[in-house]
Amino acid sequence: MKSLLRHSLFGCVVALLSATSILSAAVEPATLLNDPTVKAALAAVERNEPETLNLQARLTEIPAPPFNETARGLEVKRLFEQLGLKDIRVDKVGNVIGVRPGALAKPNVVVAAHLDTVFPEGTDVRVKRDGKFLRAPGIGDDGRGLAAMLSVIRALDEGGVKTTGSITFVANVGEEGLGDLRGVKELFNVTLKGKIDSFISIEPGSQNRITNAGVGSYRYRVTFKGPGGHSYGAFGMANPIHALGRAIAKIGDITVPAKPKTTFNVGRINGGTSVNSIAFETWFEVDMRSETMAALDAVRDQFNAAIADSVKAENARWKNRGAVSVDIEMVGLRPAGQTPEDSSIVKIASASVTAMGGIPSYGAGSTDSNVPMQLSIPAVTLGGGGESSRAHSLDESFDSTNSHLGPQAVLLTVVALVR
Numbered sequence: 001m002k003s004l005l006r007h008s009l010f011g012c013v014v015a016l017l018s019a020t021s022i023l024s025a026a027v028e029p030a031t032l033l034n035d036p037t038v039k040a041a042l043a044a045v046e047r048n049e050p051e052t053l054n055l056q057a058r059l060t061e062i063p064a065p066p067f068n069e070t071a072r073g074l075e076v077k078r079l080f081e082q083l084g085l086k087d088i089r090v091d092k093v094g095n096v097i098g099v100r101p102g103a104l105a106k107p108n109v110v111v112a113a114h115l116d117t118v119f120p121e122g123t124d125v126r127v128k129r130d131g132k133f134l135r136a137p138g139i140g141d142d143g144r145g146l147a148a149m150l151s152v153i154r155a156l157d158e159g160g161v162k163t164t165g166s167i168t169f170v171a172n173v174g175e176e177g178l179g180d181l182r183g184v185k186e187l188f189n190v191t192l193k194g195k196i197d198s199f200i201s202i203e204p205g206s207q208n209r210i211t212n213a214g215v216g217s218y219r220y221r222v223t224f225k226g227p228g229g230h231s232y233g234a235f236g237m238a239n240p241i242h243a244l245g246r247a248i249a250k251i252g253d254i255t256v257p258a259k260p261k262t263t264f265n266v267g268r269i270n271g272g273t274s275v276n277s278i279a280f281e282t283w284f285e286v287d288m289r290s291e292t293m294a295a296l297d298a299v300r301d302q303f304n305a306a307i308a309d310s311v312k313a314e315n316a317r318w319k320n321r322g323a324v325s326v327d328i329e330m331v332g333l334r335p336a337g338q339t340p341e342d343s344s345i346v347k348i349a350s351a352s353v354t355a356m357g358g359i360p361s362y363g364a365g366s367t368d369s370n371v372p373m374q375l376s377i378p379a380v381t382l383g384g385g386g387e388s389s390r391a392h393s394l395d396e397s398f399d400s401t402n403s404h405l406g407p408q409a410v411l412l413t414v415v416a417l418v419r
């Protein structure tokens, strides 16, 4: 509470200076700081933070490997019930949904954090605490997001905050890796189709960080096949591994723009049976990313051409004896998109950070917000507070210094959007 009060006066001044810049439908975050219920809710976030950290640790210790988030999801469902949310359900893919109704069904803001981690079944996810540090795989990503979301729900209740619009809270599946945003895709395309007016995802990071650009990606597994045979006896036929080598060499020479930042990476290769065999099968996996769909499609065109040329060259080299064929399988599609800096949701998130005494920073990332961004539904990803480091590694850690500022900034943003 101390930090909040210290900064609130400064926040009001800044907000007054830019009072005309925010849309009329929502409320200025800085003026909300004078509302006794909001004040009480923000105080509750800070007061409850030690318990929020315990909850963060407890949820992190429930394993949630890719495609197996059920146990953690059921615990969040139980917490949603305990916190008094309404219309609680688990949808077809495993997203856990609960509603905090306002006077009206609209606007409906969705606040989400993802259940899944990148860590496989059997990973030691026990949390080690060391002063202000919590260490465990997944403690920040997205243990912090889930805990911050639950802290917001509890504080809204304890503060007695009333809203015009509704807030729908979601613990979603499938954010990471080959999960391919399947939870949020289901949410926008099926479960809550047409019912989401804006979207906030909570990920590890500073409360000052606003991710308003979604880096899109294409991911493929490319498999080369041929009859294969003895390296000496069958010599003279096209070789799938040689075709793969040609393809990767060409991909290595692809040129991409620096702006929008566009990248490519062959991340895995596999195949062959022995050193003295012409392989019958080999594959590689490639990831291409960009901030715009146009640049992403352009790098994919070069990738497709590299594959086609390589197969052609390998088969021509051996006059089509034992011709190699190729199969390109899409294993990931994350749409690229943007929520402009002058859009109301970004302005409100930014004004909330300012009202809390912080300096907002904008960035691009690959998060659940990519999906609404591509649908042109206002969306941002906000930091859950504290400082996370070494995400996606076994020595992931979370520094809880002033971590209450994360859920406080999210709370202020959400209330401003539905007041």
Ligand SMILES: [Zn+2]
Residues within 6 Å of the ligand: 114, 141, 142, 175, 203, 204
């Ligand atoms: Zn994450």
